[in-house]
Amino acid sequence: MTQTIAIIGAGMAGLSAAHALQQAGLPVQLFDKSRGSGGRISSKRSEIGALDLGAPGFLAQDPAFLTALADWASAGSCAAWTAIDGPQPYWVGTPRMSAISRALLGDLPTTFSCRISEVFRGERHWQLLDTAGASHGPFSHVIVALPAPQAGVLLTAAPALAARAASVVMEPVWAVALGFAEAQPGAQHSLRFDDEILQQATHDSAKPGRDNRLDSWVLHATADWTRQHLDLPKEAVIDRLAHAFAERLGRRLPPAQFALAHRWLYAYPARRTDWGALGDQQQGLFACGDWCLDGTVEGAWRSGARAAQLLLASL
Numbered sequence: 001m002t003q004t005i006a007i008i009g010a011g012m013a014g015l016s017a018a019h020a021l022q023q024a025g026l027p028v029q030l031f032d033k034s035r036g037s038g039g040r041i042s043s044k045r046s047e048i049g050a051l052d053l054g055a056p057g058f059l060a061q062d063p064a065f066l067t068a069l070a071d072w073a074s075a076g077s078c079a080a081w082t083a084i085d086g087p088q089p090y091w092v093g094t095p096r097m098s099a100i101s102r103a104l105l106g107d108l109p110t111t112f113s114c115r116i117s118e119v120f121r122g123e124r125h126w127q128l129l130d131t132a133g134a135s136h137g138p139f140s141h142v143i144v145a146l147p148a149p150q151a152g153v154l155l156t157a158a159p160a161l162a163a164r165a166a167s168v169v170m171e172p173v174w175a176v177a178l179g180f181a182e183a184q185p186g187a188q189h190s191l192r193f194d195d196e197i198l199q200q201a202t203h204d205s206a207k208p209g210r211d212n213r214l215d216s217w218v219l220h221a222t223a224d225w226t227r228q229h230l231d232l233p234k235e236a237v238i239d240r241l242a243h244a245f246a247e248r249l250g251r252r253l254p255p256a257q258f259a260l261a262h263r264w265l266y267a268y269p270a271r272r273t274d275w276g277a278l279g280d281q282q283q284g285l286f287a288c289g290d291w292c293l294d295g296t297v298e299g300a301w302r303s304g305a306r307a308a309q310l311l312l313a314s315l
């Protein structure tokens with residue numbers, strides 16, 4: 001019998017799986033360690049407005065994902081950022097990236113601020129334990145939708161799945177948000193660099209639907225530089241990236257009125273895979289996430305949908 005299905009992680013992959021299972025009429029319960037949904041497409045609330053410190057936007061080509069995007073766009077939760085040139089539209093959440101996750105979340109039952117530390121199977125059902133010592137369950141199935149290194153430790157009941165997750169290397173990225181009193185003249189809205197320190201700079205406050213108090217930019221360091229500076233104090237990271245940004249623009253920047261740094265230990269997988277999602281169908285334990293495909297927002301959504309498909313096929 002199918003009881004409630006536990007989904008650990010309310011990022012794009014977990015939400016996509018939850019949505020697909022709910023559509024199929026199955027009860028789900030999501031858990032996430034943070035205060036809201038989105039994971040790497042969440043947005044940081046700050047005194048100058050919401051800031052997209054993770055994925056600044058994304059491309060889409062999968063027909064099913066494009067259909068979902070069209071629905072979210074008609075509900076006002078995302079839009080193509082038309083100021084960005086390219087052969088395909090560049091999608092962003094509106095009025096912030098996390099709005100896409102909110103659109104997917106809908107009324108799905110979710111327990112936030114709950115970090116799951118153990119997933120174990122009794123005679124017939126699954127139970128979860130969280131870091132506060134509370135137990136959750138029983139569940140008929142569990143989907144683990146976390147970055148690979150965090151997923152691995154929750155997959156020990158299925159050693160083959162745990163080994164796959166453990167084989168994935170995920171790259172770290174330092175992100176820095178800067179807020180200026182005035183717009184930076186002449187800078188394009190999205191800049192990519194072939195550089196040792198800076199990977200990209202995005203004009204966050206210029207995205208559609210933003211209402212930030214300052215002209216804000218989000219800078220992403222390269223994975224190599226981040227790895228070498230993982231424990232640098234945040235103030236020093238801000239200084240180094242702001243300085244690199246000014247150098248790449250070829251001019252002195254006015255003093256930032258606002259700055260914050262955020263470290264992503266697991267920003268994206270070093271290599272793409274074609275796993276789709278992983279499943280131990282007999283036990284009812286599944287894993288999904290961007291690392292099961294190409295390390296993108298679209299890949300995470302497709303991986304979650306694939307995990308739901310594997311689970312449904314096992315019933």
Ligand SMILES: Cc1cc2nc3c(=O)[nH]c(=O)nc-3n(C[C@H](O)[C@H](O)[C@H](O)COP(=O)(O)OP(=O)(O)OC[C@H]3O[C@@H](n4cnc5c(N)ncnc54)[C@H](O)[C@@H]3O)c2cc1C
Nearest residue numbers: 009011012013032033039040055058116289290296297300
């Ligand atoms: C700096 C940066 C730049 C990026 N740029 C792009 C880009 O340009 N284009 C693109 O397509 N993609 C980009 N990405 C990648 C994209 O954001 C991810 O591929 C996608 O969002 C991953 O979704 P996910 O659901 O697999 O994982 P996540 O979003 O990481 O979701 C996992 C969720 O699990 C929760 N969690 C973790 N551990 C636990 C636990 N023990 N218990 C409960 N909850 C837990 C987390 O809070 C999180 O909400 C970027 C990412 C970063 C960080």
Ligand SMILES: NC(=O)C1=CN([C@@H]2O[C@H](COP(=O)(O)OP(=O)(O)OC[C@H]3O[C@@H](n4cnc5c(N)ncnc54)[C@H](OP(=O)(O)O)[C@@H]3O)[C@@H](O)[C@H]2O)CC=C1
Nearest residue numbers: 034035036037038039040042043044045098263264265266
């Ligand atoms: N992969 C990594 O290396 C890594 C992942 N992390 C996960 O990434 C996100 C973001 O982390 P953060 O520390 O910014 O989490 P928050 O809890 O601050 O924000 C997440 C969403 O929660 C909502 N939110 C924000 N502030 C509040 C609040 N005061 N009260 C209620 N809700 C809040 C907000 O969602 P909405 O915009 O309202 O929809 C945020 O988007 C997170 O999943 C981490 O677990 C972190 C570090 C490294």
